[in-house]
Amino acid sequence: MRHTISVLVENKFGVLARIAGLFSSRGFNIDSLTVGETEDPTVSRMTIVVKGDDRILEQVMKQLHKLIDVIKVTDLTKKDHVERELVLIKVAADTSKRPEIMEIVGIFRARIIDVNTEIMTVEVTGAETKIEAIIELLKPYGIRELIRTGKVAVARGNK
């Protein structure tokens, strides 16, 4: 099962290594991990996407919570939440293909942020399904380079 875990941590050096170490020492592969400061500069939020056995993951969450620099751990998978990822795609686009690509970009509310005679660079943000879908549609034109930020996620509403 795939889980999206949100971890609030003290914004101190070494925290990332502690967190990553807990996953790696139990043989979990981290699909993506994002970190950044929150509204409080002494606190960072990490969004971690991992695949793994539910029971073992529950243990990892308890162990995460035990780390001295960890303030809060939430498994967002079980909660109503919103999530986004930013992806940049360089797609082959000679003049003949440009109108088609621009049409796709329009439908997905993506944006073209760079263009030259051979390549267009497309920026997409959205939930995973949307990103997967646009990647599928652009593939036939020739994706030259693709870069994803990894997911950021937050629970809906006040919590």
Added chain:
Amino acid sequence: MSKLNGAQIVVESLLKENVEVIFGYQGGAVLPLFDALYDAPIKFILVRHEQGAAHAADGYARSTGKVGVCIATSGPGATNLVTGIATAYMDSIPMIALTGQVPTAMIGNDAFQEADITGITRPITKHNYLVKEVNELAKTIKEAFHIARTGRPGPVLIDLPKDVSTGMAEFKYPTEVRMRSYNPTYFGHPGQIKRAAAAIATTSRPVIYAGGGVISSGAAAELKELAEKTNIPVTMTLLGLGGFPGDHALSLGMLGMHGTKYANYAISESDLIIAVGARFDDRVTGKVDEFAPHAKIIHIDIDPAAISKNIEVDIPIVGDVGNVLRELNKLVKPGDTAAWLAKIEEWKKKHPLTYQKEGELKPQYVVEQIYEVTKGEAIITTEVGQNQMWAAQFYKYLKPRTFLSSGGLGTMGYGFPAAIGAQAGHPEAVVFDIAGDGSFQMNIQELATAVQYKLPVNIAILNNRYLGMVRQWQELFFKKRYAQTDISVAPDFVKVAEAYGAEGILITKEEEVRPALQQAVASSKPVVMDFRIAREENVFPMVPAGAALTQMIEGMA
């Protein structure tokens, strides 16, 4: 306010934390610290290997209940602490390890004697710090002690770059610690405690399963009250020994791989297990699927992550064991356990802990005699292997903090330096390291430390000229192919003792055991006793790894 340098700040902070003894070893990166300690009213014990410092600090902590402190220099000094830190971590022992580090400007440059010790010890410390600023030093030390001794205790490492030790700052020691991210739960949920009391009142075959948490929480009296009030028998883990008096009628001794038959039968047939400060280690549970198949489980522990980790729990209670037991004791009413106790009594009669008494000198006899001579009042440390299991089985621990042994990590070489630490913390006590010949050779150099500081520890080597426990497994599971476990090429331990300025005694017969032990206890010097025991004696009963607790093998018919 006048300024102090970083090293002086460390010393002042240690004094604020009431540190009385430090174990350590010199080096370039800690020179300023040792210089500052030179005039301090703190006893310093110079070991001969940093691993000895960590284990001694651990033995001091386990026996006194205070935080143990050890110091090592950067690089090789720090890495030599690693086994000792990991040992303390696995057994939840409060410890502060102070390590020197190269100057901040050189960190990461592969400078001389540099090692990333915070990186290395991250998975084996409760927390660790690299102090980058002399102004943060006092606060860091305050926090470190707080973290080490509260909640589930553990080792905390503080890495001190040399320029931080020499930098100047005002000394202000914080009066309190506030950390939004670290708030252990001390009091159990009242509703859960009520549920536990209700479960206890209606069982007929309950067992209390007590672990090291009883000792670290100082809850032995509360545990005894619970057991006596409800007439529930108590079995202990290796680390729980001493948490309940070993000579009490309700004591079942140790359970698990080398536990008593009656403890393992009781657990396997019980309908309610009250796990107190214990973590269901695989050496205790045997095959997990067949552990206590009929029992409901109550689990009291300060560490939420310990609950339902290995075994699914019915009534979890997160909190300090002592606090929870005090609340529980107010509510509990005894169930009807008379028939159950009678059955256990039968098991005890039918399957006592015993050994074949004929023939060569037996290790079990030696351990029994140590109990007789010390009247159960000694502090016993052990090494790892058969010696450890015989020490657990054949000596009755009457009080907490009198049995010190590396349980979680199983560290050979632990017992002797731990005995030095325990003796430093209890100058008046009789301290014995029950040792194997293999293990003792892992930190034998600490004889010099014991002699230098006049710490009259007694080392009882159960000398079988084998790495005995491993040989036992080879005998039972590898067709007696004794690959690399014969260590009969060994020094003459009596001469080694004398060479270091200690006393040595060779014992080959039963009738020499008592006099040797009496001589050792009376001596004001460290004494090494070389007990030449039957070479192929085994530890029984034994639950083979991965088998159910009821599948015990036995040496004698």
